[in-house]
Amino acid sequence: MEEPVIEFHLNSRSGLSPYQQLVQQVRHALRLGLLREGDRLPTVKDVARQMAVNPNTVLKAYRELEHDGLVAARPGVGTFVTRTLADDTLAAQGPLRKDLRRWLAKARLAGLDDESIEALFVSTFRSTAGEDVA
Secondary structure, X not given: OOOOOOOOOOOOOOOOOHHHHHHHHHXXXXXXXXXXXXXXXXXXXXXXXXXXXXXXXXXXXXXXXXXXXXXXXXXXXXXXXXXXXXXXXXXXXXXXXXXHHHHHHHHHHOOOOHHHHHHHHHHHHHHHHHHOOO
16 A cells, blocks of 8 residues: 555644645645645545544545645545646755754744744744735
Protein backbone atom coordinates (compact mmCIF):
# COMPACT_ATOMS: atom_id res chain seq x y z
CA MET A 1 0.00 0.00 0.00
CA GLU A 2 1.39 3.39 -0.97
CA GLU A 3 2.04 6.09 1.63
CA PRO A 4 -0.45 8.97 1.66
CA VAL A 5 0.89 12.15 0.09
CA ILE A 6 -0.82 14.29 2.74
CA GLU A 7 -1.71 13.64 6.35
CA PHE A 8 -4.54 15.68 7.75
CA HIS A 9 -4.82 17.00 11.28
CA LEU A 10 -7.56 18.84 13.14
CA ASN A 11 -7.05 21.87 15.34
CA SER A 12 -10.01 22.46 17.63
CA ARG A 13 -8.79 26.02 18.31
CA SER A 14 -8.56 27.08 14.66
CA GLY A 15 -12.09 28.46 14.49
CA LEU A 16 -12.63 26.55 11.24
CA SER A 17 -14.95 23.59 10.83
CA PRO A 18 -13.28 20.21 10.19
CA TYR A 19 -14.28 20.28 6.51
CA GLN A 20 -12.82 23.79 6.10
CA GLN A 21 -9.59 22.64 7.74
CA LEU A 22 -9.33 19.76 5.26
CA VAL A 23 -9.87 22.11 2.31
CA GLN A 24 -7.32 24.58 3.70
CA GLN A 25 -4.72 21.85 4.26
CA VAL A 26 -5.06 20.55 0.70
CA ARG A 27 -4.88 24.11 -0.68
CA HIS A 28 -1.72 24.79 1.38
CA ALA A 29 -0.12 21.54 0.17
CA LEU A 30 -0.97 22.50 -3.42
CA ARG A 31 0.47 25.98 -2.94
CA LEU A 32 3.70 24.67 -1.37
CA GLY A 33 4.20 22.04 -4.06
CA LEU A 34 3.73 19.18 -1.59
CA LEU A 35 0.86 17.85 -3.71
CA ARG A 36 1.29 17.62 -7.46
CA GLU A 37 -0.93 16.83 -10.42
CA GLY A 38 -1.77 13.14 -10.44
CA ASP A 39 -1.26 12.61 -6.69
CA ARG A 40 -4.03 10.63 -5.04
CA LEU A 41 -5.64 12.01 -1.88
CA PRO A 42 -6.29 9.57 0.97
CA THR A 43 -9.65 7.81 0.71
CA VAL A 44 -12.67 9.35 2.39
CA LYS A 45 -12.90 6.29 4.62
CA ASP A 46 -9.23 6.52 5.69
CA VAL A 47 -9.43 10.24 6.47
CA ALA A 48 -12.71 9.85 8.37
CA ARG A 49 -11.22 7.04 10.46
CA GLN A 50 -7.89 8.79 11.09
CA MET A 51 -9.53 12.09 12.08
CA ALA A 52 -12.57 10.58 13.82
CA VAL A 53 -15.01 12.61 11.72
CA ASN A 54 -18.09 11.69 9.74
CA PRO A 55 -17.26 10.55 6.18
CA ASN A 56 -19.70 13.21 4.92
CA THR A 57 -17.33 15.85 6.35
CA VAL A 58 -14.51 14.52 4.19
CA LEU A 59 -16.82 14.17 1.18
CA LYS A 60 -17.90 17.81 1.57
CA ALA A 61 -14.25 18.95 1.59
CA TYR A 62 -13.35 16.82 -1.43
CA ARG A 63 -16.43 18.08 -3.32
CA GLU A 64 -15.47 21.69 -2.66
CA LEU A 65 -11.95 21.01 -3.95
CA GLU A 66 -13.48 19.32 -6.99
CA HIS A 67 -15.80 22.29 -7.55
CA ASP A 68 -12.71 24.55 -7.45
CA GLY A 69 -11.11 22.41 -10.18
CA LEU A 70 -8.26 21.23 -7.94
CA VAL A 71 -9.14 17.53 -7.70
CA ALA A 72 -11.24 15.00 -9.60
CA ALA A 73 -12.96 11.95 -8.19
CA ARG A 74 -12.66 8.74 -10.16
CA PRO A 75 -15.31 6.33 -8.87
CA GLY A 76 -13.77 3.16 -7.51
CA VAL A 77 -10.24 4.52 -7.95
CA GLY A 78 -9.88 7.59 -5.73
CA THR A 79 -9.61 11.37 -5.74
CA PHE A 80 -6.70 12.83 -7.68
CA VAL A 81 -5.06 16.25 -7.88
CA THR A 82 -5.79 17.86 -11.25
CA ARG A 83 -4.12 21.24 -10.71
CA THR A 84 -1.69 22.79 -8.25
CA LEU A 85 -1.55 26.28 -6.78
CA ALA A 86 2.25 26.46 -6.80
CA ASP A 87 3.69 29.31 -8.82
CA ASP A 88 7.07 30.82 -9.70
CA THR A 89 7.59 31.96 -6.11
CA LEU A 90 8.05 28.34 -5.04
CA ALA A 91 11.82 28.64 -5.63
CA ALA A 92 12.01 31.53 -3.16
CA GLN A 93 10.39 29.45 -0.43
CA GLY A 94 13.53 27.47 0.47
CA PRO A 95 15.50 30.45 1.83
CA LEU A 96 12.38 31.93 3.41
CA ARG A 97 11.61 28.63 5.13
CA LYS A 98 15.17 28.56 6.48
CA ASP A 99 14.76 32.11 7.86
CA LEU A 100 11.41 31.17 9.38
CA ARG A 101 12.94 28.10 11.07
CA ARG A 102 15.59 30.38 12.61
CA TRP A 103 12.88 32.76 13.80
CA LEU A 104 10.89 29.87 15.30
CA ALA A 105 13.98 28.66 17.15
CA LYS A 106 14.48 32.19 18.57
CA ALA A 107 10.82 32.35 19.61
CA ARG A 108 11.13 29.01 21.44
CA LEU A 109 14.37 30.14 23.12
CA ALA A 110 12.47 33.23 24.27
CA GLY A 111 10.06 30.87 26.03
CA LEU A 112 7.05 31.06 23.69
CA ASP A 113 4.93 27.93 23.33
CA ASP A 114 3.41 26.87 20.00
CA GLU A 115 0.11 28.64 20.64
CA SER A 116 1.89 31.91 21.52
CA ILE A 117 4.12 31.63 18.45
CA GLU A 118 1.10 31.08 16.21
CA ALA A 119 -0.77 34.01 17.78
CA LEU A 120 2.26 36.30 17.33
CA PHE A 121 2.75 35.24 13.73
CA VAL A 122 -0.93 35.54 12.77
CA SER A 123 -1.40 38.93 14.44
CA THR A 124 1.79 40.29 12.84
CA PHE A 125 0.84 38.84 9.46
CA ARG A 126 -2.64 40.38 9.60
CA SER A 127 -1.38 43.78 10.72
CA THR A 128 1.23 43.95 7.96
CA ALA A 129 -1.04 42.55 5.24
CA GLY A 130 -2.98 45.81 5.21
CA GLU A 131 0.24 47.86 5.05
CA ASP A 132 1.54 46.05 1.96
CA VAL A 133 -1.45 47.14 -0.14
CA ALA A 134 -0.38 50.79 -0.18
